[in-house]
Amino acid sequence: MITEVFFDVETKKLFSEIDKFDPADLGVSIVSLYRRILDENYIEKEGKLMSFWEADFQKLWPIFQEANRIIGFNSINFDVPALEPYTNFPIKKLPHFDIMAKVKDVFGRRISLDSISKETLGREKSDIGVNAVLYWQTGGKENLKKLQRYCDDDVIITKELYDFVLKNGYLHFKDKWNTQRRVDLDFSYPKEKSQKQIGLF
């Protein structure tokens, strides 16, 4: 039985509003996640999309801690450090899986979620990140609803992207010369370590 969590964090501030570059100083307004259970053949048996405002953040920790894989986009250098001040355990030590980092490893550059989503899934992000901050700072029921919808949407895109790569072994995006590029990736879990080769002779 395998548990996976896809998540996305929206912040309360922009980098321009804090002193030094540290996502931990941005504050987190909302966290959306999709948690799913896979069977031993990695088939999804059940999954659920959830959102958490700050008051409910403590409900996040067990979900994260039980996950076999925590998937995000630029999560290792953004979402995780942003969330870190709210935790009382080493969240960085959990099994994070950062799709942007994987693409960067192969292609050598950081590629936006929007670009990958457009070319791979044929689907654009529903909004842009800075608006998430604007919605939070403006406040009001409507804006908070938009904020949540945006965050949820990013989680879904992340999940669909991950599943696409799992199934097809590649993804597309447009580079800065606007030509379509393809990157081959393997998102499967590492095979059980073989002990056979150890200790011969």
Place this chain on the structure above:
DNA sequence: TTCATCTTATTTTGAGTGGG
């Protein structure tokens, strides 16, 4: 050896880019 010039390295700027 030294100067002038051409070729090849090295490095250092500069510009672009992702996340919210």
Place this chain on the structure above:
DNA sequence: CCCACTCAAAATAAGATGAA
């Protein structure tokens, strides 16, 4: 906007060569 990182272009340096 901020930081870290990458690539390209420009600026420097380092050889290499030929001739006086």
